[in-house]
Amino acid sequence: MEKKKILILGRLGMLGQELFRVFAADDGYAVTAWDKNDVDITDFVVLEGKITTLAPDIVINAAAYNAVDACEKDDTEFERALILNRDVPGFLAGLSVKRGFLLVHYSTDYVFDGALEKNKAETGCCGGGCCGGGSAQVGYNEEALPNPLSRYGESKYAGERAVQEQSKRYYLIRLSKLFGKPGKSPQAKQSFFSVMLGQTETKAEVQAVDDEKSCFTYAPDLAVATKELIESESDFGTYHLTNEGTVTWYEAVEELYWLAGKTTKVVAVGSETFPRPARRPACSVLLNTKRPKLRPYTAALKEFLAAIK
Ligand SMILES: NC(=O)c1ccc[n+]([C@@H]2O[C@H](COP(=O)([O-])OP(=O)(O)OC[C@H]3O[C@@H](n4cnc5c(N)ncnc54)[C@H](OP(=O)(O)O)[C@@H]3O)[C@@H](O)[C@H]2O)c1
Numbered sequence: 419m420e421k422k423k424i425l426i427l428g429r430l431g432m433l434g435q436e437l438f439r440v441f442a443a444d445d446g447y448a449v450t451a452w453d454k455n456d457v458d459i460t461d462f463v464v465l466e467g468k469i470t471t472l473a474p475d476i477v478i479n480a481a482a483y484n485a486v487d488a489c490e491k492d493d494t495e496f497e498r499a500l501i502l503n504r505d506v507p508g509f510l511a512g513l514s515v516k517r518g519f520l521l522v523h524y525s526t527d528y529v530f531d532g533a534l535e536k537n538k539a540e541t542g543c544c545g546g547g548c549c550g551g552g553s554a555q556v557g558y559n560e561e562a563l564p565n566p567l568s569r570y571g572e573s574k575y576a577g578e579r580a581v582q583e584q585s586k587r588y589y590l591i592r593l594s595k596l597f598g599k600p601g602k603s604p605q606a607k608q609s610f611f612s613v614m615l616g617q618t619e620t621k622a623e624v625q626a627v628d629d630e631k632s633c634f635t636y637a638p639d640l641a642v643a644t645k646e647l648i649e650s651e652s653d654f655g656t657y658h659l660t661n662e663g664t665v666t667w668y669e670a671v672e673e674l675y676w677l678a679g680k681t682t683k684v685v686a687v688g689s690e691t692f693p694r695p696a697r698r699p700a701c702s703v704l705l706n707t708k709r710p711k712l713r714p715y716t717a718a719l720k721e722f723l724a725a726i727k
Contacts, residue, residue, distance in 0.1 A: 425474040426451040428481030430603040436641035478522040486570040490696035503573035508580030527594035528571040529564035532699020557703035568696035590656045598637030618682045628668035628686035632702045633660040636718035658704035661715035
């Protein structure tokens with residue numbers, strides 16, 4: 419059988435490295451993966467030339483601008499965010515029609531305003547999908563209307579619209595709070611769990627925000643779920659793929675320290691304790707109403723801790 423040609427962009431990122439590992443392990447795929455060293459994906463002339471030569475069946479775009487606070491306070495950074503998060507997916511969407519490939523692109527819970535619990539208290543409906551939207555749970559289903567609070571959220575929402583408007587064959591996957599092994603690029607950031615584990619080396623007590631609620635996403639699980647989505651040949655459109663379990667940052671650190679056997683004390687604080695330039699949604703739970711549920715984040719966290727030992 420002829421192998422499916424797949425191209426992964428953002429190969430050295432937290433998610434990109436896992437996508438590469440998962441697809442490369444399957445003989446049914448011929449995998450090409452690029453990061454900045456291979457091509458600057460904002461150079462559309464070069465990018466189009468390279469993609470045209472490769473002629474992939476599938477392109478997965480795991481490259482993005484993720485500096486939420488930097489782009490909120492700095493106009494030049496916001497320009498960079500718009501280029502990477504809006505213009506690149508828009509360009510790939512157009513090219514997907516011209517060259518006939520399936521496009522997979524990722525977005526975020528930060529496209530939503532997070533007013534779910536407030537809405538529920540005021541009107542009895544969270545406004546995200548609790549009323550007949552596939553789940554009785556408070557949360558955003560795949561069709562809920564975005565309303566970003568930050569410039570980062572705006573840039574990702576603009577990317578979503580560009581993909582939806584221009585591509586015919588696409589999977590747009592929203593996730594939240596990615597964790598896993600840090601990416602391999604020089605700029606790679608550690609995930610929240612790695613940072614909080616690091617703090618136990620020097621602190622007897624840490625503070626963690628207890629008034630922002632959402633779900634975590636383990637990069638290896640998302641990579642597998644992405645492959646399964648592609649192979650399921652499900653309808654094109656928007657999907658929510660996160661691990662199960664709604665938690666605040668505080669609750670997640672409590673779980674992390676318990677699983678890792680750390681005795682560091684965790685103090686719950688309000689988000690005003692850590693003022694940041696960009697506003698975050700208070701409750702941005704993504705409901706997965708279309709695909710098999712991913713395992714609970716606690717099980718994924720156990721595996722992550724074993725993997726980094
Ligand atoms: N991380 C999260 O918590 C989170 C939450 C929600 C949604 N998401 C979404 O999930 C997806 C994957 O995120 P991630 O955290 O895995 O991203 P990441 O670790 O930042 O990886 C992105 C990769 O793309 C590369 N890249 C950046 N600009 C490029 C360019 N011009 N040309 C070529 N490559 C370039 C980056 O290189 P450099 O590092 O050198 O810039 C990096 O290796 C993104 O769409 C992101 O928005 C992430």
